[in-house]
Amino acid sequence: MTLHQPNKSLALLNSKAPYANNAGKDALDIALVFGSFEQATALFFQGDGVYQLMQGQDGDIISVKDYLKTFSAFEFYDIEDVYVCQQSLIERGLASDFHIEQVQVLNQHDFASKLTTHSTILRF
Amino acid sequence: MNKLAVVITTPPYSNLIITALNYIEAALHSDIELIGVFFYQDGVLNANSKVQLASDEFQTIKRWQALHEQYHLPLHLCITAAEKRGMSDENDADNLIHPAFTISGLGELVELSTSADRLVQF
């Protein structure tokens, strides 16, 4: 069985803040499995999802297992495409101060264009 | 033939699941091949055979089982998400997972997404 299909790619669209529920972790688990199967996978952060990327957070303080630390392992899974919606950052008064390096800030138009280059989109 | 796969993240006690079931049934009656359904997050609760719904309510659980029996529709259960919600296949005595569902993991989602022309989330 060959799983590699060059015309197929997955986008995970994250819309929830990290600590109140498991949505971000559930999306991350999908990203890592798709990455380990060598599937083209990209992560997008929009709305409250942008909070998952912000520098200086610590879930341990509120007894939440800090899955955000796993983001630094993206390179080992060949996940290089991480995009954040600039509009969502502006609405929340956030600077581009992220806890991983390869984040690309895209304006509304470019964020939409990049997202819709993917054949499959799951939103969490 | 166009191939479709569906990801279910909606629990059986939400009325939104009726829409998912209606969509799937419409797909089964069309000229599309529905290659499988993957249950993730709270969606895994749809496999819990001990869920009790009042007899005059929409019978979500029975509907999944009927679709599996009638159309041999593959129902894939993310076991990690199921175990988190008290459903395990390890001990036969308290196995809550209905036999219509196949124990699987996110690797199955990879296969569904590569085989299907469209993957739709409900």
Add this chain to the structure above:
Amino acid sequence: MTTLHIVRQSAFTTSDFAQCLQTVKDSDCIVFTDDGCYNLTHPCIKQLSVQVELKAIIEHVNARAINLTNTKATTITMNELVALTFQTDRVITWQ
């Protein structure tokens, strides 16, 4: 290359539809299902600056007694939603 947007939540309750509106592009199709049908009368639908098709599941509209007279939406059946899944290039479910 067009996208099918399935909108399932009311914008009076969640920001899902607002985020959909940030993402939608010319020639896309938005289908309102469930409480998403209430968005047809939400003020934010007037922000739509691109040419998109607006559709709503007929049973979901009728069950909620939503009047489509002053909207640009047309009603479709679940069979038509299945067909739209393959007439477009990808699907995003906003729920």
